[in-house]
Amino acid sequence: MLVAAAVCPCPPLLVPEVAAGAAPELDSLRTACADAVGVLAAARPDRLVVVGPARRPGRGVFPPGAAGSFRGYGVEVDVTLGEPQGAEPAEERGAESSSGGDALLPAASVPLPPSLAVAAWLLRGWRAAPVEGLGVGEELEQQRCALAGRAVADAAPRVALLVMGDGSACRSVKAPGYLDERAGPFDAAVAEALAAADAAALEGLDPELAHALQAAGRAPWQVLAGAARGTAPTGELLYDAAPYGVGYFVATWT
Template sequence: MRSAIAIVPSAPVLVPELMGSAAAELTDLRAAVVAAAQTLPARWVVVGVGDADAVIGSESAGTFAGYGVDVAVALGPGCPQAPTELPLSALVAGWIRGQANPEAAAEVRMYADSHTADAAQAHGRRLRALIDDAADPVGVLVVADGAHTLTASAPGGYDPESGAIQSALDDALAVGDAAALLRLPEWIVGRVAYQVLAGLTEPGPAGARELYRGAPYGVGYFAGVWHP
């Protein structure tokens, strides 16, 4: 059965060890992300975006070594596996799990960034059916970024039109406007994950709560909770 849905960024900057002396700059974001994840029950399904569709089980473990520091994470408690190469969304989910609920088990579902809005929405509907068939409560962690072109130093450079799009995305996530997510432009980094969320919750959640919105380093980050 469906439980809460936490929406968080797919941001390695959440991990203090990767940020060094700049870690304190993101204290508010980090606290909001952990608070959102703490609303979830002990069983998680993580929605992320990658190069291809994939399912990663809760027995998996990984490391942020590729991002500069060997910070180990796991998707489940007592994970027996040695770290393997995991996509960023899975690594971030593993780190959040360790901070918010180390006893939780997280299955990661990656969706290809090439999916159209209709295809992503259909994936969300299928995921909802799977979750609704579960006997125990299942929480969803949506790991996704917004625009990456919000300042001159942003990873994607600066696009003056992206600020308005990011504001509209933040507003949609803050109020639970699932339909608005289906109209996102393709250059929104986490577009497919947000559109899976739209299919998962259509016509929309019963309630939504914003915990954070901002654009540190020129990337749009949102943290919040939707209730089905």
Template sequence: MISRVAVVPHPPLLVPELVAGAVPETASVRAASLAAARDLADRDRDWTAVAVDPSGPRTLTDSAGSFRGFGVDVPVSLSARPSSVDPSLPLPALVAGWLREHAGARSVRVHLVPPDLPLADCISFGSQLTGNALLVLGDGSHRHGERAVGRPDDRAGPFDEDVRAALAAADVAALKALDAGLADELGASGRAAWQVLAGVPGPWRCTRSEFLAPFGVGYHVAVWEA
């Protein structure tokens, strides 16, 4: 039964080698994400993870890969002794492996779900997840302000505030209420992963919560305890 959850983003900027120069905003996102991952490793060194990727649904485990496709050959693995190398590991799995290594976990089994997974399927999937420690990877809107990756959109602030408030309150009903269509318009790729979390049996309380939006992208970090 899952008893601790860490919610983190999965941008390449978490990896220092992929960031040119010392950018304080980058360091803040990295520090918050690593703190949450270490909280998770303190509970269990073997993780279950869920993230969104167009290649889902599929499950990745015991593989090694690299951030070479993002500019620098930084090797990572999903377990301490990977049995295979997958040069096409998607970004969420690469970040899960990087966090595993830097948080001191032994393994992470990554479940990828498609971006358009309906709410009912998200809830059903979450209810079936096993393990003791769950890593939830997902980014918020990329349309915050003039530095936005996508076109700036005034709806990005209220949307990510709703996500932030839901995570800070461990409010699964509020996560279920997130609008999938709006999330897609705002580039909030974490929507399906957060709604999978809403299906994991609770009740929950939040012990860590932070929201950062460097470079116009919203990044949510939270830790939940059963």
């Protein structure tokens, strides 16, 4: 059962070494993310599952202790997803047979995708519960996202989610996707849904519009929506800005 969730963006620039001289520009975002992770720890979960967008081969389930790196960004920063555990691996729990489809196939033999590597950096020092990762394809259909979320929530009595994903990348002329007038209303709807813990609104996000706006968080947010079915959390929006023309949100559901 889902007992708490936190939503954070996943730009590698969150890691100060990657941002280098621009690191102070995102200090308030890092603080909000740290506060959200603190809320997860306070919920005392049995298991923490990190969900983030991933391209092949980074899709699937990553066990506790899975490794990632930011060396591709020119810095010697390595991370692990929590600490290795003696629990049975995802393959033996039948994750691959879940109705979430290939979103839940084991992926332990590959490095963490960037979104989960950022999450691992946010979770450095985490000791509250075993941590698993789930990399989902950005094109995963709404229904399959919801089914994957339901499977995650049913995996333990007290499950917490750390949901990684950015909003639209089209909020300004200097944004990665240039300016798109639809980006502001799209991100406003996401912020409103996160603030209200409105799972139905997240589940209803249009995948085609999200793709056009380069909103990488759409699928992970819809996994959250599926996990939250049957619960009535209270939402709090901790951060909502687009410092580089990309929508970044931090929120908690408890």
